[in-house]
Amino acid sequence: MISTEEAIEELKKIVKQKGLKYTEQREIVLNILIHAEDHLTAEEVYNEIKSQDNNSNIGIATVYRALSFLEEVDLITSINFGTDGKKYESNAKSHHDHLICTECGKIIEFLDDEIEKRQERIAKKNKFKITSHSMQLYGVCSDCQ
Structure with a gap:
């Protein structure tokens, strides 16, 4: 199991290696999943962001893009529910x-x-x-x- 700080540092390292711009939105989404007790849908991640900061300018499309990127670089995983979508969790947890x-x-x-x-x-x-x-x-x- 890795700490929140280690996961965020890993995100920064991956973004730099890929030559991409570091975005706070990806960090916020990753942070939500690291601290989530359940597996969350994209909509639940979005709602959690809004509940923590009602003035946040992160839209649902940004959440989907961040989730896709974080999964692509193996910082999160998902369980696919077919037409019902996906639920996500952080890879910072120990194996289960x-x-x-x-x-x-x-x-x-x-x-x-x-x-x-x-x-x-x-x-x-x-x-x-x-x-x-x-x-x-x-x-x-x-x-x-």
């Missing part, structure tokens, strides 16, 4: 997997050491080096059953 309710969209994070060990054994058996992974299990949460 997801249970996703197909009824209400609720996302439950979990980490299971046995699953992690089994994945490593499977990779080793197949002479495969895992560089990253994402597990998403879809079903119906207890509230929707």
Whole structure:
């Protein structure tokens, strides 16, 4: 798990490497996701920005562009809900997997050491080096059953 400051420094480094202009908007969006307790849609990120600073001039299109850029440079990840869009989270969190309710969209994070060990054994058996992974299990949460 990395700190907010480390994530912001990483953003600055990436922007510089790409020869792009550093924008406060990208930092604000990243900061929102670092501190979010849930996975957020673009609209929820936008609403959070407005609730923190009603005078903010960041528009929803800017939020979408910032999210796209941050995902492209691996500072955030998303879970795609098809026609219902995406939900985003920061990569600053420690590794975890997801249970996703197909009824209400609720996302439950979990980490299971046995699953992690089994994945490593499977990779080793197949002479495969895992560089990253994402597990998403879809079903119906207890509230929707």
